[in-house]
Amino acid sequence: MLSISVSRNLPHSPRLLTSLPGPRAKALVERDHAVTSPSYTRDYPLVVARGEGCMVEDVDGNVFLDMTAGIAVTSTGHCHPEVVRAIQDQSANLLHMSGTDFYYQPMIELAEMLAELSPLPHSLLGGEGIRYKAKVFFSNSGTESNEGAIKLARYYTKRNSVVAFLGAFHGRTYGAMSLTASKTVQRAKFGSLLPGVTHIPYGTHASLDYLENQLFTTMLPPDEVAAIIVEPIQGEGGYIVPEDGFLQRIREICDQHNILMVVDEVQSGMGRTGKLFAIEHWNVAPDIITTAKGIASGLPLGAIIARAEIMTWKPGSHATTFGGNPVACAAGIATLRLLVRELMDNATQMGELLQAGLLKLHQRYGRISKPRGKGLMVAVDVLDTEGNLSKQARDSIVNQAFHRGLLLLGCGQAAIRFCPPLVIDSEQIQVALDIIDDIVASY
Numbered sequence: 465m466l467s468i469s470v471s472r473n474l475p476h477s478p479r480l481l482t483s484l485p486g487p488r489a490k491a492l493v494e495r496d497h498a499v500t501s502p503s504y505t506r507d508y509p510l511v512v513a514r515g516e517g518c519m520v521e522d523v524d525g526n527v528f529l530d531m532t533a534g535i536a537v538t539s540t541g542h543c544h545p546e547v548v549r550a551i552q553d554q555s556a557n558l559l560h561m562s563g564t565d566f567y568y569q570p571m572i573e574l575a576e577m578l579a580e581l582s583p584l585p586h587s588l589l590g591g592e593g594i595r596y597k598a599k600v601f602f603s604n605s606g607t608e609s610n611e612g613a614i615k616l617a618r619y620y621t622k623r624n625s626v627v628a629f630l631g632a633f634h635g636r637t638y639g640a641m642s643l644t645a646s647k648t649v650q651r652a653k654f655g656s657l658l659p660g661v662t663h664i665p666y667g668t669h670a671s672l673d674y675l676e677n678q679l680f681t682t683m684l685p686p687d688e689v690a691a692i693i694v695e696p697i698q699g700e701g702g703y704i705v706p707e708d709g710f711l712q713r714i715r716e717i718c719d720q721h722n723i724l725m726v727v728d729e730v731q732s733g734m735g736r737t738g739k740l741f742a743i744e745h746w747n748v749a750p751d752i753i754t755t756a757k758g759i760a761s762g763l764p765l766g767a768i769i770a771r772a773e774i775m776t777w778k779p780g781s782h783a784t785t786f787g788g789n790p791v792a793c794a795a796g797i798a799t800l801r802l803l804v805r806e807l808m809d810n811a812t813q814m815g816e817l818l819q820a821g822l823l824k825l826h827q828r829y830g831r832i833s834k835p836r837g838k839g840l841m842v843a844v845d846v847l848d849t850e851g852n853l854s855k856q857a858r859d860s861i862v863n864q865a866f867h868r869g870l871l872l873l874g875c876g877q878a879a880i881r882f883c884p885p886l887v888i889d890s891e892q893i894q895v896a897l898d899i900i901d902d903i904v905a906s907y
């Protein structure tokens with residue numbers, strides 16, 4: 465078993481001191497509701513004061529085991545000392561200068577690391593000026609990484625159309641939202657969206673048959689398609705692992721028609737599945753990778769990593785004031801070092817334990833499906849007594865878990881997702897399993 469370096473001041477398992485929400489949390493939730501946008505989706509009234517490793521403490525001193533990592537973001541755990549130190553050191557020296565107009569070392573260093581570590585094919589062209597197989601553009605978020613990827617794919621291929629998948633979540637700004645097909649609430653009343661986007665079902669060969677044999681022959685000329693954008697494991701859509709050969713076949717289709725394969729690793733990337741990028745599980749080399757979330761352990765940062773010969777857009781064609789902020793990049797460098805040193809391996813080991821435990825719960829109760837996923841990107845569906853997916857039962861389990869000190873999030877139609885910080889240990893996995901066992905047993 466690996467020993468993961470996280471300081472311990474908070475208890476290692478849940479500690480509830482008040483009923484939930486406690487008095488301070490209740491007052492803050494009321495203040496929040498009076499003044500913040502009602503578009504936020506809060507499933508339960510958790511008001512966080514601090515975090516450490518896999519534990520978070522609320523404003524009333526209640527301590528929770530966090531199986532959400534702030535929506536798959538705090539990859540190295542909350543406030544990992546090495547990440548905090550990197551942030552502190554960098555912020556004492558330089559907070560901002562804008563990588564769009566100036567140079568600074570953390571941005572260069574992180575780009576070098578990502579270019580080295582990303583599973584992109586070596587440059588097809590090689591030659592002058594191409595020292596790395598990839599080039600990196602830094603953004604501030606997942607949606608922004610995907611916006612940029614669409615622009616880059618159109619720019620490079622001089623083609624207009626994009627193929628995306630039903631159930632996909634790529635973000636909520638207009639370009640990314642046009643690719644998103646997760647829940648109608650995310651699109652309703654916001655039209656018109658980006659033209660030229662075609663959605664097909666996710667994860668099956670039947671869907672790719674439809675693309676090749678129907679769409680490409682009737683209404684979507686493949687030589688007008690700039691990119692196929694795909695999540696290697698569909699995240700918000702339910703932590704869906706595609707059929708064997710699905711991702712390889714997308715690669716083949718792209719090769720056949722000179723279409724760019726863009727993989728959205730915003731949720732599945734940065735070590736979460738036990739590899740730096742989930743696509744590596746299938747040995748597929750994409751053309752463009754988009755990432756964000758776990759890349760800087762909680763600081764806002766995203767990246768587009770593209771084959772060097774693709775990232776050819778001209779100065780001024782794409783840029784952002786804040787993207788690649790020096791403090792966020794310093795956090796990213798510390799994060800990447802930790803992932804490579806120990807946390808990707810831990811994700812693999814702990815993910816196996818988690819899936820083994822969930823499988824036992826499935827066998828014992830039948831109200832939850834077999835687990836699916838890779839590493840610490842794991843989900844189970846919640847079923848009613850007839851074996852149908854039950855959103856209501858799922859929401860109820862997530863809510864009861866909160867009241868027992870376990871933080872969970874749903875995804876898909878009726879799934880519970882487990883995306884804890886990658887520092888989680890076997891004791892904490894067991895605590896989570898015991899709490900879920902207790903809840904499901906009472907159904």
Ligand SMILES: Cc1ncc(COP(=O)(O)O)c(C=O)c1O
Binds near residue numbers: 605610636728729731
């Ligand atoms: C796969 C995927 N892509 C893109 C996004 C959008 O990221 P952000 O919320 O940082 O804009 C998300 C967010 O959940 C995601 O899961």
